[in-house]
Amino acid sequence: MIQISHLQLSLQRRLILDDISFTIHEHECLGLIGPNGAGKTTLLKCLSGMIESERGSITMSSRPIRQQQQSIGYLSQQTDFKSWMTCEQSLRFFGRLSGLDRATLNKRIPDVLHEVGLHNQQTEVIERLSGGMRQRLGIAQAILHEPTFLILDEPASALDPSGRHDINQLILRLKKRMTIIVSTHLLEDAKTCCDRFLVIKQGKLLGPLDNQRNVDQYRIQVETLTTAPSFSATRFPRVEIDRINPCCYQFSAQQPLDLSQLAITLIQQGWSIASIAYQPIGLEERFLDMVADV
Ligand SMILES: Nc1ncnc2c1ncn2[C@@H]1O[C@H](COP(=O)(O)OP(=O)(O)OP(=O)(O)O)[C@@H](O)[C@H]1O
Incomplete structure (x- = not known):
């Protein structure tokens, strides 16, 4: 040592x-x-x-x-x-x-x-x-x-x-x-x-x-197998949706999102999900946050 x-x-x-x-x-x-x-x-x-x-x-x-x-x-x-x-x-x-x-x-x-x-x-x-x-x-x-x-x-x-x-x-x-x-x-x-x-x-x-994988619990990325239908946000009233491309969407909120709840809701609404995950926070992003002047 x-x-x-x-x-x-x-x-x-x-x-x-x-x-x-x-x-x-x-x-x-x-x-x-x-x-x-x-x-x-x-x-x-x-x-x-x-x-x-x-x-x-x-x-x-x-x-x-x-x-x-x-x-x-x-x-x-x-x-x-x-x-x-x-x-x-x-x-x-x-x-x-x-x-x-x-x-x-x-x-x-x-x-x-x-x-x-x-x-x-x-x-x-x-x-x-x-x-x-x-x-x-x-x-x-x-x-x-x-x-x-x-x-x-x-x-x-x-x-x-x-x-x-x-x-x-x-x-x-x-x-x-x-x-x-x-x-x-x-x-x-x-x-x-x-x-x-x-x-x-x-x-x-x-x-x-x-050197561990960190995730942003305020953002979830969803990839679909086919073009996603529209999303009814009644269970997620304060969630914003960004369409990255016809088969990739980002959900973000001001509070931590419940990933399994979102997955269930999307499936119920007819989404064919290929992948769903919290947004990873890269090492570089965390490093820049750390060295940023406050
Ligand atoms: N021989 C020296 N005399 C005076 N100052 C020095 C000397 N060697 C380095 N320094 C100063 O010490 C500081 C740290 O330099 P150092 O080379 O250790 O940084 P570094 O983190 O390795 O930078 P880089 O990523 O650019 O290689 C710098 O401000 C540099 O100007």
């Missing part, structure tokens, strides 16, 4: 991280989200040990994280590859810098390239890799020394949907044996791999955002 307690950091006399406390559980993937400039990268750099905070503590299994640098893998926002090297040469170069010996590298390099899906690119020059492949090579570099705690700073931004999908699938595989924190702006994508999210704004933690 990684415990962050009352972390505080100022840069150039400006408070960048303000009394940050949270926990990351073992084998959890925690998503860190927040507007630009919120302090995500700075917080991740503190976790990686690159920056020392002026107050507070970070511990992993109850020991200061700075004493366990070898257990941390870090992918920075800007990966810094030598574009003329091959994937293998690059991993060997960075592996040596982190103190791995030749025998370990001979074994680990093919393993990590396989793990990130770059086994066919072992001798490919980095210049020729796609953006998604480069990000996966960055992750290969971050996990080369088999860390138990992996820090990923926006690993999927600037990637196309298939690149983002690959990264999320890779994170899902890695979390079986690592604890992961990932900063991202891509909430809907990150839902597939993050167990929960923490929201940060102007250096302060605003709170958690769980």
Whole structure:
């Protein structure tokens, strides 16, 4: 378990991280989200040990994280590859810098390239890799020394949907044996791999955002198999109906709606219902509500 307690950091006399406390559980993937400039990268750099905070503590299994640098893998926002090297040469170069010996590298390099899906690119020059492949090579570099705690700073931004999908699938595989924190702006994508999210704004933690399906009980969407007949609202006097298309309607009210009652009423009125559900509230919508200035 990684415990962050009352972390505080100022840069150039400006408070960048303000009394940050949270926990990351073992084998959890925690998503860190927040507007630009919120302090995500700075917080991740503190976790990686690159920056020392002026107050507070970070511990992993109850020991200061700075004493366990070898257990941390870090992918920075800007990966810094030598574009003329091959994937293998690059991993060997960075592996040596982190103190791995030749025998370990001979074994680990093919393993990590396989793990990130770059086994066919072992001798490919980095210049020729796609953006998604480069990000996966960055992750290969971050996990080369088999860390138990992996820090990923926006690993999927600037990637196309298939690149983002690959990264999320890779994170899902890695979390079986690592604890992961990932900063991202891509909430809907990150839902597939993050167990929960923490929201940060102007250096302060605003709170958690769980990754569960939330619904708006004031709105119900109904899809019909055929064009719906008109609706007599005697049992739902203060309900508004919006026709989205001939087979899709939205019912909304100022108070929570009774979904089963509405379904029964519609069937009694001759509606052939294909689906009926409360309107889902997207993660992005809840995030925007949370960071909105009040
Ligand atoms: N070395 C530095 N010196 C002074 N201020 C800095 C330094 N590094 C970052 N900052 C400031 O700290 C604040 C937080 O920056 P940070 O990069 O951590 O935000 P972020 O949430 O990662 O943003 P983004 O989503 O745009 O990547 C910003 O206002 C930034 O200008």
